[in-house]
Amino acid sequence: MHPYPQDQWYVVAWSRDVGRGLSARTVCGEPVVLFRATDGRVVALGDRCAHRRYPLSLGSLVGDVVQCGYHGLTYDCSGTCVSVPGQSRVPSAARVRSYPVLESSGWVWLFVGDPENADARDVPDTHWLDDPGWAAIGDVARIACRYSLLVDNLLDLSHETYLHAGYIGTPEVASTPITTEVDEPGGVVRVSRRMRGAQIPEFYARSTGLSTPIDRWQDIEYRPLGFYRLDSRVAPAGQEPLPGGSDDGAAHMKILYAITPETEGSTLDFWAVARDFALGDEEVTGFLDAMQRTIVQQDVDALEVLELVVAAEERGPGVRELSVRIDSGALAARRMIEKQRAGS
Ligand SMILES: [Fe+2]
Missing domain, CATH: 3.90.380.10 (Naphthalene 1,2-dioxygenase Alpha Subunit; Chain A, domain 1)
Structure with a gap:
């Protein structure tokens, strides 16, 4: 049995705390890196580089890609690795998890389970926070x-x-x-x-x-x-x-x-x-x-x-x-x- 219910939305941040920096979170045992893309939406990726597992949250955000602070591999907002220094081909296994995320009335919710089961209608009503x-x-x-x-x-x-x-x-x-x-x-x-x-x-x-x-x-x-x-x-x-x-x-x-x-x-x-x-x-x-x-x-x-x-x-x-x-x-x-x- 998993230690935590999986197919659920969990709050991971106040909206006001997510900006153009990389912030690390742990949700249900999973390391996550959060940031706001250039179009304003919040992105949540697995916080371990596919290469040597270095936390991506210790790297940098360049436009809409995250660059690993160890060997420079870069990942787009879907968690796909888009460049590996020193070679032109990117291995197909080079990707990190991307989590469904949504913002509602000041809270950022993340779905930790199977993304197929993520239904925005399951996010609880919290409209009092910005009503x-x-x-x-x-x-x-x-x-x-x-x-x-x-x-x-x-x-x-x-x-x-x-x-x-x-x-x-x-x-x-x-x-x-x-x-x-x-x-x-x-x-x-x-x-x-x-x-x-x-x-x-x-x-x-x-x-x-x-x-x-x-x-x-x-x-x-x-x-x-x-x-x-x-x-x-x-x-x-x-x-x-x-x-x-x-x-x-x-x-x-x-x-x-x-x-x-x-x-x-x-x-x-x-x-x-x-x-x-x-x-x-x-x-x-x-x-x-x-x-x-x-x-x-x-x-x-x-x-x-x-x-x-x-x-x-x-x-x-x-x-x-x-x-x-x-x-x-x-x-x-x-x-x-x-x-x-x-x-x-
Ligand atoms: Fe109390």
Whole structure:
């Protein structure tokens, strides 16, 4: 079984981070070099020269060809070698992999499996990242942990109460039961938590101006392996959305995570927070950006500790983990990912 589901789109970069330089990425164990061609499109090639395996990302981009920094072989945007110094004939085996890539609302997605199976319609909707009705911030963190620890973390938000106390967590997050829904054919896990008359955490108090008590909804939609969306709604306690769908007076956020396995011990955590209130307010933007960076770092620190513990236990006699009610979403996600791995 492959360590990662193959026929999937994974986020490999923020669009703003891909330019006319060569940047190296590792996606599902595969070395990839990214660059922007002269016509503006993003190109992703295997990052090992066919000749002596030197990383192409250490070479240079000349027009639309990549020149290896070791012996000067050059490759076009399809990964075909177009020149070999010292000879006129180019061996037909001289090529590197070329990956399907597409850009959508600020993220660059790469299809790691069989290119025949790459369907642009499978790229999740992230329009909140560049929709004028929303204000978005985001970045990427590298976590020295296996992807499954990040999936567990995001599917069980009860940890907000403890790991993120004083930031995004209040006692009600852990004490309010969740509902879990698994749409197996659709490849979606939904976890929902509706808190009534709850305390407002700092994250929402300072950004929305609301105060305790609030109704706070967390509706997670996770599409294994690589895409997670949290629909967050915060409103004065007792205020329900109107039957027509209008929900003025409530604050909504889309908290997005793209999970991209690098290796068996490292994962890229692309995060974004989009809000539908205080759109032009730079102070709110700055506050949320600083707050979310702290929250992400708290997760990074915890998951890196956990990775060391889990890896050490794998080498020894091992200690079995225990699952409880709050794990239903994470367990459903694990089962789905196992099936995806088996199918690829
Ligand atoms: Fe967290």
